[in-house]
Amino acid sequence: xxxxxxxIEGGDEDFADTVEFMIDSVAEALGxxxxxxxFHLKATDADGELAGGLVAHKVQQWLFxxxxxxxxxxxxxxxxxxLLARAEDFARQEGLVGVYLDTFEFQAPRFxxxxxxxxxxxxxxxAGAPQRIWFAKTFEAVPADGAAGS
Numbered sequence: 001x002x003x004x005x006x007x008i009e010g011g012d013e014d015f016a017d018t019v020e021f022m023i024d025s026v027a028e029a030l031g032x033x034x035x036x037x038x039f040h041l042k043a044t045d046a047d048g049e050l051a052g053g054l055v056a057h058k059v060q061q062w063l064f065x066x067x068x069x070x071x072x073x074x075x076x077x078x079x080x081x082x083l084l085a086r087a088e089d090f091a092r093q094e095g096l097v098g099v100y101l102d103t104f105e106f107q108a109p110r111f112x113x114x115x116x117x118x119x120x121x122x123x124x125x126x127a128g129a130p131q132r133i134w135f136a137k138t139f140e141a142v143p144a145d146g147a148a149g150s
Contacts (some may be wrong), residue, residue, distance in 0.1 A: 034059055041086055043070075043079050054083040063091040065101035068108075080108075084115060088137070098138035105131040 008015060024034050036057040043052040052070035056063050065087060070080050091099050101117075103109055105125065112135045113119070121134035 032060065036064075039063065039087065039090060041083050043074075043083055045074065051077075052079045052083060054087055056087060058091075058094060058096060061095075061097045063087060063094075063096050063099045065099060068101070080111065081115065092139055096139070098136055100134065100136040102132055102134045105133060109133050109135075 027034050036059040039054075039056045039058060041054040042050065045051045050071060051074040053067070054065060055067040056065040058064075065084075068080060068083060088099055099117075100120070101112070102121075103112065109119075115137075117135035117137045119133055120136045123129075123132040125131045
């Protein structure tokens with residue numbers, strides 16, 4: 001069998017959607033459909049200006065935070081912490097098992113560790129490429145009757 005491979009310069013959204021469909025259809029056949037649901041949080045200041053935001057989606061009973069950004073003049077005011085706390089509240093309300101995200105070594109690994117996130121993966125720093133670090137926070141399981149365990 002001969003297979004030809006072609007680089008698609010600049011990308012192709014239809015092609016990406018087709019590949020995603022191939023992956024999703026297998027997961028769905030296994031009873032684990034991806035069906036990501038977006039969750040976005042927008043933080044604005046008293047003047048209505050964008051102070052920060054969080055872009056995430058629910059998938060496979062997790063909330064994946066893809067982006068968490070704070071405007072330069074707004075950093076250090078607790079906005080990132082508040083956005084993350086609100087996202088965690090949302091995940092708990094939705095019955096998700098936890099939150100996961102990634103960051104680079106020069107960004108915010110100490111921030112996430114300080115908020116109870118545990119490192120769960122890391123790409124090494126090689127040839128000037130910075131380490132990329134994955135973090136997760138899982139939620140304590142709550143029994144079906146809603147009572148917390150002892």
